[in-house]
Amino acid sequence: MIFEPEIETMEHEALVELQSARLRELVSTVYERVPYQRERLDAAGVKPSDIRGVSDLWKLPFTRKSDLRDTYPFGLFAKERGELLRIHASSGTTGKPTVVGYTSGDLEVFGKVCARALAGGGGRPGMLLHNAYGYGLFTGGLGIHQGGEALGMIVVPASTGMTERQVKLIMDFGAEVLCCTPSYALTISREFAKQGIEPCEIPLQHALVGAEPWTETMREEIDSSLGVKSVNIYGLSEIIGPGVSFECVEERHGSHINEDHFLAEVVDPDTGEVLPDGEEGVLVITTLTKEALPLIRYWTSDITSLDHSRCSCGRTLTRMTGVKGRTDDMLIIRGVNVYPTQIEAALGRVGALAPYYRLLVDRSGTLDQLEVEAELSKEVFAEITSDFLSEEIVEADQLLRSVKEDAQRAIRDNVGISARVTLLEPDRLPRSEGGKSQRVVDKRKVLAG
Template sequence: MYFQPEIETMPREELFQLQLERIGETLRNAYENVPFYRQQFDEAGVRPEDFRSFEDLQRFPFLVKQDMRDAYPYGLFARPNKDVARIHASSGTTGQATVVGHTAADLRNWGDCFARGIAMVGGSADSTLQVSYGYGLFTGGLGAHAGGEAMGCTVIPTSSGNTKRQVQMMRDLGTDILACTPSYALFIADTAIEMGYDPAKDFKISAGIFGAEPCSQNMRDEISEKLGIQYCDVYGLSEVMGPGVAMECAERNGLHIAEDHFYCEILDPDTLAPVPDGEWGELVITTLTRECCPLVRYRTRDVTRIISEPCACGRTHRKIDKLRGRTDDMLILRGVNVFPSQIEQVITSFEEVVPHYQIVLSTRGPLDHIEVQVETVPEFPFDEVRKLEDLRKRLAAELKGNLQIAVDVKIVEPKTIARSEGKAKRVVDNREAGNR
């Protein structure tokens, strides 16, 4: 099922031509209406009219998150206030917040992008979409909400929190599509089970659209099994738009990029040279239709690859693979590069533990110390010391073999690690600044 078949199945040559035209329009919009871009382009010795092919885009400078922080609040807006329909912003927990504006047309395009994912999980105007992402400056809630309205769904804007009420509404109102973070989806599923329900049998839910945080394959499988649903991974960044930049179809082999709205490059993060399709690197995005805040070659820091092979679903837009991690939240531990997703993949392969964990980093003398805290399943005999120690040793050995560094494992009782009703806090970094 398609939401916009004339676009989603567009022949590749037509799509290339559309992208070329729209990149040119983005460059002109940025240069003519945003002083920052005009200065950047001039310093690089390029102008919008120098763009004639995809290769020419490599002559244009990158945009990084710090540029957006430095431009706070309106330095990257290409439209006056009277044309700005809505503003979103990042939390600013790691620095100055980034502010992004949207015109009415930007918001319509955003809703259409997310609606494509709703169609990918079999949704239609007859569907009831429960949006359990947080609403507000965070783009998750309102992005999914706009997608539901674009599709014509009945939208339940529950936001996050008050989980037992969420479960009750899901059952009583006949929710068939759930949109939230993966960790919250699992929390909802576990809460429903604790309330005496079997979501896969007692609820009408058939699909979920999940994003905003990493999720291992084992955690995906557990969510799918407990809720009895098709799992759809959604990718997006608040700086670029929000959820809907890429969506996962039923083939479950990557996420289709909305290539009529975004042009994606994969670059070697060290040399910043392009890599061939199929090779892993950093995702760089140029927006093609954004009016208020056009982004030219934005370095996302996300590590993925392009999947260019035709998809059995019939969509012609290329796909990105599931994210391997990020170049900027990659942990450098004793000289070894480690992504938290690597640790999660190991943890969730053990049936004795649940996919709720925390990575606690500290320093012991000149060295990093890594402690991974995991919870056992409720039925694990926690009071049997030998079994507990055996599990700890097996986990530690598997983590060391995977990460190539020693990791302390602390096994805690069920429900000990705090649950999240939004993004899960997976890493607690208590290291001294000089050791990071």
């Protein structure tokens, strides 16, 4: 189902015209109302009259997260306090929190773009939506909540944590759609398994998961363990929250960007030059309709590529590929750029492993060391323990050794670095309680203070 077909299936030329009109208005508003941005535009030698349409976008300077921090809390807002209805903020674990504001118009757009995502992912009016995104300063919970209501769904504001209760509510209320982070979807699926509930007994049909990068391996695990068709929903609080882009259930291949509100470019991370379709770079977004916190060419740090080809679902909205990682999450190990999701994808090729892992990076002398802790699947672990019990220790030992070698080879072949793999018994690594999971321990940073 398409929530707003007149926009979502719009012809490209008409869309560019709409985007150009909105861009012109955005640049004038920002220039007029946000002194910090006016200074930056003046410094870049750009006047609002220089921007006639989307083709002039490249003339505008990028806005970065540091600009939000430097003007903390409300310095980039284009509206007076009295015109705001809501504030959200990031957790601020790495410095000052990033603060975002919404007018009533912004909240209406937020609800609509989330409704488009829910409809794209298989949601329908009248279905019951179990929303296990966190409610609070984080944009996920309230954004999806509004989207569900805008689509006409029955929303259960479960929020995160208390997984046993989540399972009970999903079963008792007959939830058809689940929304949460991908790692929490796996935690919920494990609780179902623990309670002896088979995937075919679970009422869920669809899952919209996001707020952290995930892989096809995780998708297979979520689909089979919950009996759903899961799709990605992408967003970031600086732009609006969830609903910036979403996968359609028909293709599940790239996320359609809500381009009438969010103008997307992919640029070279080093030079800032705009890249052609299919080439990987940093996603940069200009908010075309945001009133409280309009952002020009916001540097998201997320690595992706764009695909303008037609989609079988009927939407004409451009798709972005699965986010490979954030430039912020990228590790440099012995000079090689490594994203945790690349390791995850490599481990996914080894059948004997479960989709839980942790990366430990350390330095011995001047050499970076990468250790990958990976959990064995429950089936393989059971096989090995029964071998040990029946004293077929040699075979169990051989099996473990070959799994470890397979994992090390998969990482070397797919990521291009050597790593030491440590196999763990099932359930050893910490599980998501609904928030974003912590998969990297970089001891080098601790040593450097």
